[in-house]
Amino acid sequence: MSFVEIRDIFQSYGTRPILERVNVTVEEGEFISIVGASGCGKSTFLRLLLAQERPTRGTIRVAGADPAQEPGLARGVVFQRYSVFPHMTVRENIIAGESFRTRWGRVSGAARRAAETRADETLVRIGLDHVAGNYPATLSGGMQQRLAIGQALAAKPRILLLDEPFGALDPGTRLAMHDFLGELRRETGMTVFMVTHDLEEGFKLGDRVLVFDKPRWDPTDPNAYGATITYDFDARDGGIPFQRITEDTHVFRPE
Numbered sequence: 064m065s066f067v068e069i070r071d072i073f074q075s076y077g078t079r080p081i082l083e084r085v086n087v088t089v090e091e092g093e094f095i096s097i098v099g100a101s102g103c104g105k106s107t108f109l110r111l112l113l114a115q116e117r118p119t120r121g122t123i124r125v126a127g128a129d130p131a132q133e134p135g136l137a138r139g140v141v142f143q144r145y146s147v148f149p150h151m152t153v154r155e156n157i158i159a160g161e162s163f164r165t166r167w168g169r170v171s172g173a174a175r176r177a178a179e180t181r182a183d184e185t186l187v188r189i190g191l192d193h194v195a196g197n198y199p200a201t202l203s204g205g206m207q208q209r210l211a212i213g214q215a216l217a218a219k220p221r222i223l224l225l226d227e228p229f230g231a232l233d234p235g236t237r238l239a240m241h242d243f244l245g246e247l248r249r250e251t252g253m254t255v256f257m258v259t260h261d262l263e264e265g266f267k268l269g270d271r272v273l274v275f276d277k278p279r280w281d282p283t284d285p286n287a288y289g290a291t292i293t294y295d296f297d298a299r300d301g302g303i304p305f306q307r308i309t310e311d312t313h314v315f316r317p318e
């Protein structure tokens with residue numbers, strides 16, 4: 064049995080189908096990148112994985128358990144969006160991320176101090192140690208994004224759901240966050256689902272790249288059919304042979 068088993072998922076809003084017949088299984092520790100046209104249902108798929116929404120039809124099982132009725136930290140699922148608390152400092156936000164699993168009240172004494180030390184290490188890694196005592200509202204958009212990612216990762220979830228987490232970051236910060244995510248993934252063995260519009264990023268970070276698209280298309284009614292997974296690429300080794308072919312044909316090598 065696979066760690067995540069997604070069987071015959073259909074999702075409609077009213078009469079409009081968004082996803083149809085989505086079937087995929089994922090092993091624990093895999094990094095799944097998700098790409099596809101705007102509006103084809105990628106975020107909807109993440110919300111279903113989180114159990115924030117129930118599918119119209121079909122089942123999603125994690126670790127063999129019955130389909131979840133609501134988002135649950137006990138199942139180790141953390142969604143990075145909306146997770147920053149505005150009334151807490153940057154450092155407190157990271158500690159809160161870690162204590163989602165244990166409940167705030169139970170983190171005290173030596174455990175609290177250990178959590179503070181780990182939070183400070185995380186802040187260095189995401190480059191926010193110099194603003195540890197600031198409130199999120201005083202940070203730039205990119206810094207708030209990094210805080211949200213740091214907080215989600217601090218909880219060391221079994222499954223991490225990321226919806227375009229690096230889209231707003233400048234190229235340098237983006238590369239640093241790629242490394243950070245890679246390190247944490249190696250340390251924790253967590254399973255990651257990441258929606259991205261950047262194909263290169265998807266192949267760089269992912270073990271697999273799932274492409275969502277509409278297999279059926281009615282030109283008179285573009286909303287008549289939903290999307291499904293049309294490709295499931297093996298992206299290990301950076302998507303080779305795909306990238307190797309591109310490099311061989313496009314890289315100019317002077318004699």
Ligand SMILES: Nc1ncnc2c1ncn2[C@@H]1O[C@H](COP(=O)(O)OP(=O)(O)OP(=O)(O)O)[C@@H](O)[C@H]1O
Nearest residue numbers: 076077081099100101102103104105106107108258
């Ligand atoms: N709660 C909802 N009720 C009705 N329609 C919805 C709801 N949520 C999403 N939709 C519609 O479902 C479609 C898929 O939305 P979704 O956000 O999942 O797409 P996406 O692939 O993530 O898009 P993008 O790449 O632009 O973020 C969109 O047309 C959206 O308007």
